[in-house]
Amino acid sequence: MNQNQTGLSDSIGANVRIDAVTKTYETREGPGVHALDRIDLDLASGSFVACVGPSGCGKSTLLSLMAGLFPPSEGEIRVDGSVVRKAHPKVGVVFQTDLLLYWRTVLDNIMLPLEIKRQDREQGRKRALDLLVQVGLEGFESKYPSELSGGMRQRVAICRALIQEPGLLLMDEPFGALDALTREKMITDLEKMWLRLGNTVLFITHGIDEAVFLADRVLVMSPRPGRVDLDLTVDMPRPRNWGAAHEDPVFNGYVRQIRRIFEAEGVL
Numbered sequence: 727m728n729q730n731q732t733g734l735s736d737s738i739g740a741n742v743r744i745d746a747v748t749k750t751y752e753t754r755e756g757p758g759v760h761a762l763d764r765i766d767l768d769l770a771s772g773s774f775v776a777c778v779g780p781s782g783c784g785k786s787t788l789l790s791l792m793a794g795l796f797p798p799s800e801g802e803i804r805v806d807g808s809v810v811r812k813a814h815p816k817v818g819v820v821f822q823t824d825l826l827l828y829w830r831t832v833l834d835n836i837m838l839p840l841e842i843k844r845q846d847r848e849q850g851r852k853r854a855l856d857l858l859v860q861v862g863l864e865g866f867e868s869k870y871p872s873e874l875s876g877g878m879r880q881r882v883a884i885c886r887a888l889i890q891e892p893g894l895l896l897m898d899e900p901f902g903a904l905d906a907l908t909r910e911k912m913i914t915d916l917e918k919m920w921l922r923l924g925n926t927v928l929f930i931t932h933g934i935d936e937a938v939f940l941a942d943r944v945l946v947m948s949p950r951p952g953r954v955d956l957d958l959t960v961d962m963p964r965p966r967n968w969g970a971a972h973e974d975p976v977f978n979g980y981v982r983q984i985r986r987i988f989e990a991e992g993v994l
């Protein structure tokens with residue numbers, strides 16, 4: 727087992743290798759949409775990697791390929807050495823909207839992936855309750871999604887993604903729909919949780935500060951077809967503090983470096 731960079735937890739993080747991955751979507755009219763162009767990437771076990779880039783540059787495409795939702799046009803993705811061919815319990819996914827089932831309680835939403843795989847319910851229940859404590863939702867297990875706020879629902883969606891103890895957690899703009907205060911709290915809590923769990927994370931966001939704050943590494947993607955323009959290592963101690971980070975010249979230096987790329991590309 728590896729230790730993540732803080733040494734706070736043993737890592738269960740998966741190792742990811744993306745090898746010359748290209749994706750062209752077939753369309754009914756004319757040539758296909760060339761979304762990704764020969765992406766080569768390695769994500770180290772237990773690392774937190776953020777990905778920023780202009781709208782339509784292929785971020786969600788990359789995440790969907792890693793989740794095994796559809797295959798690449800060319801190239802290969804391996805998680806812990808196995809080629810990704812379909813959705814896999816080693817990989818948990820959180821989307822921008824929580825996608826909870828409104829007729830199921832919080833607990834039954836979190837347990838859904840286990841039911842699909844027909845895994846032991848009692849053990850799963852214990853894990854689900856433990857995850858709820860970790861995200862600050864102790865005692866909410868019998869509530870329905872309609873009784874929760876947007877931030878609480880997204881916390882439940884994170885628990886659902888984590889119930890199978892995935893080595894790889896994929897997050898596609900998970901806090902994009904939240905108000906600024908809730909978002910800040912969720913970002914800080916996510917860092918704490920990741921420090922405990924040690925999964926490998928790919929976190930997609932439009933927020934440059936969010937990316938730099940959370941990540942060990944920020945991938946800055948070019949406009950479509952997406953390529954990695956900058957692979958920035960964020961060297962700052964953890965756990966980080968949101969307020970203090972924004973006053974830290976090192977943090978602000980990273981943010982500026984990314985902004986400059988977007989300005990040069992005319993995205994900002």
Ligand SMILES: Nc1ncnc2c1ncn2[C@@H]1O[C@H](COP(=O)(O)OP(=O)(O)OP(=O)(O)O)[C@@H](O)[C@H]1O
Nearest residue numbers: 751752759761780781782783784785786787788950
């Ligand atoms: N199913 C599809 N069929 C055809 N084209 C698609 C499909 N899904 C995505 N695309 C196209 O592929 C490109 C990349 O889309 P993708 O959703 O990966 O971008 P993104 O970087 O996630 O954008 P955003 O930041 O707006 O979420 C876009 O031009 C999009 O129109």
Ligand SMILES: [Mg+2]
Nearest residue numbers: 785786787898
């Ligand atoms: Mg997207």
